[in-house]
Amino acid sequence: MPVAAPRISLAGSGALLLDAAQGAFSDLVQHRVWAVAKAALELEGVRETVPGMNNLLVLFDPLALAATDIGSQLTSLWTEADATGLVGRQHNIPVAYGGAGGEDLAGWAVHCGMTVEEAVRRHSTATYTVAAVGAMPGFPYLSGLDPKLAWARRGTPRLKVVEGAVIIGGAQAGIMPMTAPSGWHIIGHTEVKLFDPGGETPVLLRPGDTIRFDIASMEA
Amino acid sequence: MIEILTTGLPNTVQDLGRPGRLALGVSHGGAMDGQALAVANLMLGNDATAAGVEVALHPFRLRAHVDTAIAVTGADCRVTVGDRPYPSWWAMPIHAGETLAVEAPRAGARSYLAFAGGLDVPVVIGSRATDVKGGFGGLNGGGLSRGDRLALNPAQCLLPTGGIGAAVDERRPAANGRTNLRVLPGAEFDAFTPQAQSAFIEAEWTVTNDANRMGYRLSGETLSLVSPLELLSHGIVPGTVQVPSSGQPIIQLTEANTCGGYPKIATVIEADLWRLAQAPVGARLRFTLVSGEEATEALGAQRRWLDSFATALNPTRRPG
Numbered sequence: 173m174p175v176a177a178p179r180i181s182l183a184g185s186g187a188l189l190l191d192a193a194q195g196a197f198s199d200l201v202q203h204r205v206w207a208v209a210k211a212a213l214e215l216e217g218v219r220e221t222v223p224g225m226n227n228l229l230v231l232f233d234p235l236a237l238a239a240t241d242i243g244s245q246l247t248s249l250w251t252e253a254d255a256t257g258l259v260g261r262q263h264n265i266p267v268a269y270g271g272a273g274g275e276d277l278a279g280w281a282v283h284c285g286m287t288v289e290e291a292v293r294r295h296s297t298a299t300y301t302v303a304a305v306g307a308m309p310g311f312p313y314l315s316g317l318d319p320k321l322a323w324a325r326r327g328t329p330r331l332k333v334v335e336g337a338v339i340i341g342g343a344q345a346g347i348m349p350m351t352a353p354s355g356w357h358i359i360g361h362t363e364v365k366l367f368d369p370g371g372e373t374p375v376l377l378r379p380g381d382t383i384r385f386d387i388a389s390m391e392a
Numbered sequence: 393m394i395e396i397l398t399t400g401l402p403n404t405v406q407d408l409g410r411p412g413r414l415a416l417g418v419s420h421g422g423a424m425d426g427q428a429l430a431v432a433n434l435m436l437g438n439d440a441t442a443a444g445v446e447v448a449l450h451p452f453r454l455r456a457h458v459d460t461a462i463a464v465t466g467a468d469c470r471v472t473v474g475d476r477p478y479p480s481w482w483a484m485p486i487h488a489g490e491t492l493a494v495e496a497p498r499a500g501a502r503s504y505l506a507f508a509g510g511l512d513v514p515v516v517i518g519s520r521a522t523d524v525k526g527g528f529g530g531l532n533g534g535g536l537s538r539g540d541r542l543a544l545n546p547a548q549c550l551l552p553t554g555g556i557g558a559a560v561d562e563r564r565p566a567a568n569g570r571t572n573l574r575v576l577p578g579a580e581f582d583a584f585t586p587q588a589q590s591a592f593i594e595a596e597w598t599v600t601n602d603a604n605r606m607g608y609r610l611s612g613e614t615l616s617l618v619s620p621l622e623l624l625s626h627g628i629v630p631g632t633v634q635v636p637s638s639g640q641p642i643i644q645l646t647e648a649n650t651c652g653g654y655p656k657i658a659t660v661i662e663a664d665l666w667r668l669a670q671a672p673v674g675a676r677l678r679f680t681l682v683s684g685e686e687a688t689e690a691l692g693a694q695r696r697w698l699d700s701f702a703t704a705l706n707p708t709r710r711p712g
Contacts (some may be wrong), residue, residue: 179579181578181579182576182577182659182684183578183579183629183632183659184576184629184631184659184661184662185576185626185631185655185661185662185663185684185687185688185690185691186634186657186662186691187629187659189626189627191580191626193623193624197624208655209415219411219412220411220412220413220414220415221415221417222414222627222650222651223627224624224625224626224627224651225625225626226623226624227624227626227627228627229414229626229627229628229629232415234684234687234688234691235688235691235692235695239684264526265500276611297567304651305415305416305417306414306415306528306617306623306625306627306649306650306651307417307625307649307650307651307652308417308525308649308650309416309417309418309523309526310416310417311417313625324627328625350526350527352525367417369516369517369526369529369533370516370528374416374418374517375416375417375418379415388406
């Protein structure tokens, strides 16, 4: 199936946003986003590329390159880029489900109309893909959540959700790389560090990586 | 070595940030008014990228424990070294044991202090800047406290007692609390009602108390969409003006989340971001729509302005 050409808009003095979203998130479109993000870094005057969910932000030097020029080059790349190449790493994330580190687990199971055991079984048997990294350092936007496990975000975000919290927000799953405010629901906790500013590779997860959540423990 | 005597936690070690890492979720960060810090550094013979202090909460006082030189730029403040008064946008010597004081701004919001040689704090993810949200960089990842001591990199900087000043008339923050900002229409500009579009441009906006390095929340007329809009998360740049369901805009700034999902009515052009850095709480803002060409022209003028300092202050960089 062909992937439609993206809508391109000027997102700043030196930024273009390529938006290829057509309703719900598409894995097929996302493979193209990753490929164009990589290829566009080779273009003269391009400074950075930021994959989003079925979209791509491209930052360039507007004094070196006109927005219209970079726009047409990106349109060509969108058509031509080889979207089959990216092979990510696989990560296993052990999760302590429920208890003090997963205070929304029971409420989530009730919302999904299943037992806690069933909700955890479904959450831990799916394979998730890191579609994009962003918002805060190392935060993965994960696709692949069982639609039956989706739960709209809280009306009022919590001011503090701790690093390592395993969370659900709408149709997305996530993990907190640092302690920060969040409106997502907390179903468990992991000790795996996603962001280490002093480390050689500060960010663990990259677009294209896949994730499995393993049950380290469960406390309803 | 310098020792902090009077400060508030919003005051941080900053340099020109860590661009190039948005795809890791790491904000550009760095000085909110990057040109002011760059000029302060250039006046001392430093690289423009050396680390200094961003003062967002005045007064600020420090004591030098060595003979060195300091430049103060940004907001229009009364500056004293010992009992010697100086204007802002000035570089001057300071002797061991002397105190430097930067008083509350007469205009503007943020002062920048550069030090001969630059502040010697560790480089974290390519920069010495404090990322307040992420809690890394700068001095232990946070704001400055009374009693903090900061080491300086070794440097030679000989200035006359009277110091040297920078001619920066075009960079003086507006004294009347009104700031005009040039904006590009955002991707969802046309999704707002005609009333919202004209209100955005014609009405005045006030910077609320909720204004920091991540962004400024504004208050004014309520901006409505023609119909509700669901956007998937996408990368954003500093200057992006988002409108959440409250209808009150938020301008995302240097430490903003790197991705967002709210509709974007506009983007403040890069060349005008310093004006926002110098707009205090309560400042009134007006937006003017410009074209991409005008935005680029303004950026070019700003870079030439900065280059002229680099050339004038460091003759080895003079072309020819």
